[in-house]
Amino acid sequence: MLKDIVLVLALQLVYVPILTLRTIFMVKNMSLLAAFMGFLEALIYVFGLSIVFSGKQSYIVMIVYAAGFGARGFLLEDISSKSWAIGYTTVTVNLQQKNQELIHLLRESGYGVTVYTGEGRDSQRYRLDILTKRNREEELLELIERYEPKAFIISYEPRRFKGGFLVASMKKRVKRKKECHES
Template structure:
């Protein structure tokens, strides 16, 4: 029983680190990702050896597989809590009075906007770049000012200059 729990825990830690490391690589955090990879492979070898030592009992392999799935969920949850990086939020709104701009700026967000034309007339495109941990706050603020706005967000690959929430 102790071996099963150990296999499960090792697998969860290993795969959570693997998931987080892949996300760090995509975000360009190379050196931390490389260090994590070195630790991660050591954990992998220990867990895999435990499974190989007990191949005569299929439950060890099954626990290893279940640990893998749980590790993916744990890694994604961890990354969600860390909220690494930035997000660009683009808001398409019919509000042209500046209420949206003022609301965002009063809350400390940098705003860039320009006029646009939609199917139903004049619109305003508003762009805000924020740390990912502030993303939901911006959505809620925009929806409180203009519930009819269209919001699209994406992660920028490169940032240089600009105004960010302190």
């Protein structure tokens, strides 16, 4: 019975990241990966239930299954989705002053930055549009906070994009990798 309890708990812990990845892939229109994760998710789910409802019908195993099902989402789902950080984020930063030092630092750090000048209620405002990989979002926000603590910041996830600094740099990186492998 102890073996069943440990196995059921382990299955629940594996189930969470797969469920999270499937959801992320679905939202990002990555259908093949979402389908594969769905297959794995169903396999784990059925296997776990078969252990729970096998011959002995142990109430302890059923309780562990239910507890693992509830606790896993609470403990792991948020952590796993943040740590994988799949995709991109667009960050819009509104500044009262044009901070050339910040703009230069962001560009030197590999961020694509577009600067716009706008008319605020009392003065000119400066808007920075920055596209970054989600796994670099916190780093970006820390940089902005360090140089512009009063900045108004909005971040959102773009559904699709075409062209621009980031796409061009990704193509260059892929080309360099191909050249390195061919050498």
